[in-house]
Amino acid sequence: MSYQVRLEQFEGPLELLLHLIEKEKLDITRLSLSKVADQYLEYVGQESSITLSGLAQFLSIATRLILLKSRALLPLLSFTEEEEESIVDLEHQLREYQRFREQAKKLGERLQAGRGSVVRESFLGTSVVFYPPPQLTALHLRGAFVSVLGEIPVYEKLEEEELSDIITLEEKILHLQNTLSERMETSFRAVTESVESRVEVIVAFLALLELVKQRFVHVKQDEFFGDIHIHRRSA
């Protein structure tokens, strides 16, 4: 590997993508995106520490990059309106993110610059006057406390659980390889039969592409949206 970057440095896919583009000193255009697509996929493929929810975000961008790359390879391929829009969106999103990332740096410097203002403590020197809101009852307090309890974010626990449930591309590749070494032949539908989320299907698909690239398998699809037959290549 010519350029070693651990993905943990990147909080999200846009950050990674922007890093790759800027590293090549490119502007944010379609062409640049298709140029860095391989590197992007490579990093995502290597990285084993992406959480399930994080992976979905990385993969949603990966699919658009694959789209752009396939277009570069097959000029005749035309995009559907939806695909076209998703590419325009990505360029726009990257530009917006780039602007805010620049601004965030400046903001950080200003917050460190030691030019802050201070306000005065309210009603300094005013003595305490007992002034209860006339209509307030104990039941109002109870109601307010119940609504506070309802706002406590339970999701934080959930995300922690997700952390332990990482599916990586690497695992999927291994899983596919194992399946294939047991049976010489399988199909994409069979591989994804037991998966529970769309993300896993996408991971499985990327894993399959990787195996094709490594010349471990070849694939055949008889019709659009038909099942994909996977054959192990004889060594």
Added chain:
Amino acid sequence: MPTPSILSQIEAILFVSGEPLSLARLSKILELPRKEVETALTGLKEHLSNDSDSGLFLIQNADSVELATKGEHAHLIEALTKSTLQENLSRAALEVLSIIAYRAPVTRSHIESIRGVNCSFTLRNLLLRGLVERSGNPEDAREYVYAPSFLFLERLGVGSVKALPDFESLSQDERLHLVTEETEKNT
């Protein structure tokens, strides 16, 4: 931007301080000889009283100075205090008050981690209205703990927080554990 004058520096310091400051302390903070501070104070005093657009003036007493509002604004200050007191409790204030009631005695950081929002303004308002009281935290000298005031509980018709509706279950609600753990992790 013009260089800040000593007058403006003194005004800023007195504004924040809130209590009378001695000339010695001012001269130390400004890193200026006492004589110069005295001259600047005279300047600031004149500047403020001559400026009809300024609502503030300097009170000098023996060796100390303090910034205050001009006497002719007393009725406005009274109107402000009254309107602050009579204002209905905001939703935020009611929530903070309920946390203090059901979790007393409770620190500010604990209140904030339960609500997930900073609440320094709200707390000051509740203190000013005499609805809550604060005292030193026996477990940590750097922090205060807050509790509903005796007068307020009396007004609610309860002798102690334990008599609040569903006190037993609500004050120990298990969702509170989620944030308590979080607070401990962060400190």
Added chain:
Amino acid sequence: MPTPSILSQIEAILFVSGEPLSLARLSKILELPRKEVETALTGLKEHLSNDSDSGLFLIQNADSVELATKGEHAHLIEALTKSTLQENLSRAALEVLSIIAYRAPVTRSHIESIRGVNCSFTLRNLLLRGLVERSGNPEDAREYVYAPSFLFLERLGVGSVKALPDFESLSQDERLHLVTEETEKNT
């Protein structure tokens, strides 16, 4: 002594209040129409910033104002209160904070669509530090909208979000620009 102006009245009220006051409350306390209060506020803002002998200035955020020390006195205030006015924030927090500052009021999903990652932890952290505020979204009851707080403006020493660098360009979604340009071209 000259008669105190409305400017001086406002300064006195804000001095005592300490916390931000809404235009509505100011107009109620002063018993003046809102329009007049607004004009006087603009006057006071200019008066204070142009007066190099004044250590104070006005911070305006949404519909409220507060009186604060000018940023150039930060080191003196730090010497007085023996505390730091600096904020150390992670890169993620700074990014979320800038999106909120330039695009307020903004929903969490909008922030996340710009950054491409989940921001709930970072948002919670900024709320706890009091640098941003959240309120109900008038357009969708299930979602909050986020805006910069007074504390944020204080820490930067700026009078309003409009005084932030590149506010004009960054507060606009680039794509909205394109649309307007195209419409202009077409007409």
